[in-house]
Amino acid sequence: MLLEVDGLAKEFGGVHAVQDFSLSMDAGEVVGLIGPNGAGKSTVITLVAGFTRQDKGTVRFGDTDISHMPVHRRARLGLVRTFQLARVWGRLSVMENMLVAASSPPRESLWRQFTAPRAQRAEEDLDRERARGVLAEFELLRLKDEPAERLSGGQKRLLEFARIVMAQPRLVLLDEPSASLSPAMSRRIGESILHLTSLGIAVLLVEHDLSLVEDTCSRIVCMAASRVIAEGSMESLRSNELVVQAYLGAALEERDLSKAAGA
Amino acid sequence: MLAFITVSLILVVTNCIVAVGLNIQLGYTGMVNLMSITCVAIGGYTTLVLAMPPATPATGLTYVLGLNWPFPLAVLGGTVVAGLFGLIVGSVALRRLRAHYFAIVTFCVAEITHQSIGNFNPLFGGFNGIYGLPQPGVDVIGYDNWNYFYLLVCFVILAIVFVFAEYLRRRPFGRALRAIREDQDAAQAFGRNVYRLQLEAFVIGSLLAGLGGAMLVGFTGALDPGSWGSPETLVLITAIILGGSGNNLGVVVGMVLVAGVITQGLTFLPAGLISNTLLSPVEVMIYGALLIVVLRFRPEGLLPERPPRDVIKEPRRRLTAPHVVAED
Amino acid sequence: MVSWRPWLSVSLFLSSVGFGMVTAGILALAAVGLSLQISVTNVPNFAHGELLTCGAYGALVAQFLTNNLFVDALVGMVVSGVVAFGMNRFILQSFIKIGTRRIYLLIVTAGVSLFLQNALAVVFGEPDRVLTLPSDASQPYHIGPFIWTKIDLVVMGAAVTAMVLLYLLLQYTRFGKAQRAVADSPELARVSGVPVKRVVNLTWILVGVLAGLAGVALAATSGTVTPPMGGTILLVVFAAAILGGIGKPYGALVAALVIGVGMEVSAAYIDPAYKEVIAVAILVLAILFRPNGLFSSARETW
Numbered sequence A: 001m002l003l004e005v006d007g008l009a010k011e012f013g014g015v016h017a018v019q020d021f022s023l024s025m026d027a028g029e030v031v032g033l034i035g036p037n038g039a040g041k042s043t044v045i046t047l048v049a050g051f052t053r054q055d056k057g058t059v060r061f062g063d064t065d066i067s068h069m070p071v072h073r074r075a076r077l078g079l080v081r082t083f084q085l086a087r088v089w090g091r092l093s094v095m096e097n098m099l100v101a102a103s104s105p106p107r108e109s110l111w112r113q114f115t116a117p118r119a120q121r122a123e124e125d126l127d128r129e130r131a132r133g134v135l136a137e138f139e140l141l142r143l144k145d146e147p148a149e150r151l152s153g154g155q156k157r158l159l160e161f162a163r164i165v166m167a168q169p170r171l172v173l174l175d176e177p178s179a180s181l182s183p184a185m186s187r188r189i190g191e192s193i194l195h196l197t198s199l200g201i202a203v204l205l206v207e208h209d210l211s212l213v214e215d216t217c218s219r220i221v222c223m224a225a226s227r228v229i230a231e232g233s234m235e236s237l238r239s240n241e242l243v244v245q246a247y248l249g250a251a252l253e254e255r256d257l258s259k260a261a262g263a
Numbered sequence B: 001m002l003a004f005i006t007v008s009l010i011l012v013v014t015n016c017i018v019a020v021g022l023n024i025q026l027g028y029t030g031m032v033n034l035m036s037i038t039c040v041a042i043g044g045y046t047t048l049v050l051a052m053p054p055a056t057p058a059t060g061l062t063y064v065l066g067l068n069w070p071f072p073l074a075v076l077g078g079t080v081v082a083g084l085f086g087l088i089v090g091s092v093a094l095r096r097l098r099a100h101y102f103a104i105v106t107f108c109v110a111e112i113t114h115q116s117i118g119n120f121n122p123l124f125g126g127f128n129g130i131y132g133l134p135q136p137g138v139d140v141i142g143y144d145n146w147n148y149f150y151l152l153v154c155f156v157i158l159a160i161v162f163v164f165a166e167y168l169r170r171r172p173f174g175r176a177l178r179a180i181r182e183d184q185d186a187a188q189a190f191g192r193n194v195y196r197l198q199l200e201a202f203v204i205g206s207l208l209a210g211l212g213g214a215m216l217v218g219f220t221g222a223l224d225p226g227s228w229g230s231p232e233t234l235v236l237i238t239a240i241i242l243g244g245s246g247n248n249l250g251v252v253v254g255m256v257l258v259a260g261v262i263t264q265g266l267t268f269l270p271a272g273l274i275s276n277t278l279l280s281p282v283e284v285m286i287y288g289a290l291l292i293v294v295l296r297f298r299p300e301g302l303l304p305e306r307p308p309r310d311v312i313k314e315p316r317r318r319l320t321a322p323h324v325v326a327e328d
Numbered sequence C: 001m002v003s004w005r006p007w008l009s010v011s012l013f014l015s016s017v018g019f020g021m022v023t024a025g026i027l028a029l030a031a032v033g034l035s036l037q038i039s040v041t042n043v044p045n046f047a048h049g050e051l052l053t054c055g056a057y058g059a060l061v062a063q064f065l066t067n068n069l070f071v072d073a074l075v076g077m078v079v080s081g082v083v084a085f086g087m088n089r090f091i092l093q094s095f096i097k098i099g100t101r102r103i104y105l106l107i108v109t110a111g112v113s114l115f116l117q118n119a120l121a122v123v124f125g126e127p128d129r130v131l132t133l134p135s136d137a138s139q140p141y142h143i144g145p146f147i148w149t150k151i152d153l154v155v156m157g158a159a160v161t162a163m164v165l166l167y168l169l170l171q172y173t174r175f176g177k178a179q180r181a182v183a184d185s186p187e188l189a190r191v192s193g194v195p196v197k198r199v200v201n202l203t204w205i206l207v208g209v210l211a212g213l214a215g216v217a218l219a220a221t222s223g224t225v226t227p228p229m230g231g232t233i234l235l236v237v238f239a240a241a242i243l244g245g246i247g248k249p250y251g252a253l254v255a256a257l258v259i260g261v262g263m264e265v266s267a268a269y270i271d272p273a274y275k276e277v278i279a280v281a282i283l284v285l286a287i288l289f290r291p292n293g294l295f296s297s298a299r300e301t302w
Helices: A042-048 A073-076 A094-100 A112-115 A117-137 A153-167 A182-198 A210-214 A234-240 A240-249 A252-260 B002-028 B034-050 B071-093 B098-117 B144-172 B172-182 B184-189 B194-220 B230-243 B246-269 B276-298 C006-043 C048-062 C070-097 C102-124 C150-172 C176-186 C186-191 C196-222 C234-244 C248-269 C272-289
Strands: A003-012 A015-024 A030-033 A056-061 A079-081 A171-175 A201-206 A217-224 A227-232 C140-143 C147-149
Touching: A003 A042, A015 A042, A015 A056, A015 A227, A015 B098, A030 A042, A030 A210, A042 A117, A042 A171, A042 A201, A042 A252, A042 C176, A056 A171, A056 B194, A073 A079, A073 A210, A073 B184, A094 A117, A094 A153, A094 B172, A112 A117, A112 B172, A112 B276, A117 A153, A117 C186, A153 A182, A153 C140, A171 C006, A182 A201, A182 A210, A201 B002, A210 A234, A217 A234, A217 A240, A227 A234, A227 A240, A234 A240, B002 B034, B002 B144, B002 B172, B002 B194, B002 B230, B002 B246, B034 B071, B034 B098, B034 B230, B071 B098, B098 B230, B098 C102, B098 C234, B098 C272, B144 B172, B144 B246, B172 B184, B172 B194, B184 B194, B230 B276, B230 C234, B276 C070, B276 C102, B276 C176, C006 C048, C006 C147, C006 C150, C006 C196, C006 C248, C048 C234, C070 C102, C070 C196, C147 C150, C150 C176, C150 C196, C150 C248, C176 C186, C176 C196, C186 C196, C234 C248, C248 C272
Parallel strands: A030 A201, A030 A217, A079 A171, A171 A201
Antiparallel strands: A003 A015, A003 A056, A217 A227, C140 C147
């Protein structure tokens, strides 16, 4: 079991953002997380990645309990996330973005800059080669020396994916990767997700574009009003009355939600 | 005339040492450090109290220590103490990772330190300060050529510092700092311990600020709170932003322009044009306006930062023919 | 034998509490304004102190025409309101429009602060100026255990009046409701039809007016008008605004009382030169441990 989330809960200023969220994922799985706006999906990502501390619940990654680990340590274990707006390092070149993603903190230790410069450079050259290969796959190679901020929205998204490939994590949390992108771009995002899977990287995909979710995910979880209300394949969810109601925006009674969670 | 230029250059060069340090904090890592000048002062004061003889009532000065150390050792001491100061403040202030909290806290530390040192005479002479350090090495060099000698020493130190900063910039460490500047959260998401990297950058900058202060004090022989307040911090920041934050050469150019040209140039204007008493306020007004204008219309500065180029070093040419594997 | 030292320290304590309340009044005007300003523009204005200074100089200039302190104060308040409006509309908004990062906006306000301070020094010259007060200004009044001069009472009265008027403005007028909406969430306010830009501009004018009054009060009680007068208490004002919680003007009021009285009481017992150091230390502690103020909810604001 790669990821085990159990009973995660978080409230902000008296409002429950996430309640009793549980999820298990195997290595290499692609799981979708859908639901109407405000359901708590992004908060789940924030909690699992460690940017916010949960009120209740635990998160296990591999054999380790990461519930109280800071973000960077979770990342070093192989748990990486993207953000709703593509966050690239703007004034760094595309290649530098790739190198930062590939590099490991021990390599950047201040001491090592001076004690092992040649070894560092050799490692970095290997990374550069690999980065060029990955950039070529994402069709970003010709932009490698451009400052990342000059890329278009779609290209930035692809760069995010390229960086993830460079980082070789075990699990990546994707936060609405196709937001504000054209349908053509969305399809490329879908291909990129499958690319990640082919490399053995597990994916938790938060998305509004349901066709993208359908094309890539083997299992889908639906949230509404801070709780999980259904889980299964896309067909089963389509015929699930609670899911349909949630998306139509009908108010769901607390009672029904707990019934669904218990079912 | 030459003597005047030499003096100006010494002031400019020592300030450049500080500026390169601040560039590592502000230009590379994006930390707005409003207590840079405080580290300069701490470096200067420490150097003074280490190099001078113990305070006696006869001189009318009061300060701690007074160990009569040789000047180079005192400079080392000043640098280290400034770095320690930065370490202590940074380790606490950087816990709150948000940029503007950090800026305010550094400003507070600058104010508190300024007020405390000014009001507490026994430490560094209070508002009178400390003065009377003899020119280091003057008994060997002689008075006539001492200025040129000292300028040379400062210049060599700046060159070393410059190379050091450039080296860091191109290494993974420098790149990690710049990633933090661009997007801290993404840097964390890729495994960077942002707190630790920022702290390291902050300490390096503080060390260099102390070094600059120490060398400055070797020239002026004196230091008092009047010369390190918020206007001086503004001058440093203006120099860096004007020259090009993130670009070490730009920062040096910016400092030359700001400290050198503007300051010295103002002294050349006809006395009737600007009354002598207004010289300082007019200078500061110019810096303030310059800062705002540059940030608005050319925030990258005169010499913008240029990411290091992507080149893979060619493998060394083989000296012998490649070994041919015989076919099986 | 009963020694009379305890008597001395009690009256010392009380008189410093009395001073503290005057300081608190001035501080409250400045800090409440700062809290409102940060809640709508999200940038700590390092030039806020200069708004006080401009108010004081405005009153000074008005004294060429009339010695009526009330009118002078009004002129000062108008001047500060205009300067504040200009600061936001012509400088800050110009940067926000091009997407400058918040941290650089902070540097911009620091630049504005030093520019204004020194511009005033250039225009009005180095020597300290004095605000002419009515002849009975230093007449002492004994009220309960406290001793206040007439000008002290006027200042406190003005502060209280301003706070009451502000409360009425924020609670009951359309502007007040709009301002609170913008402070809470500009996006939500915008889509709800609130004229955000106008509200921001008006808020800044209000902030300037409050700061101007504080500046005149400061000049009247401290006796001098100097270019750095606002800048020297900037961090104390920040301390009150942050301790009270950004966007909670009444929190700033309470914090101003705590800090103002605390400063003066401690000045009676330790070297008064350190009185601002203590307030600044409070600011550092507040940022480190309670950045959302003493009365915070869990929600992160700025």
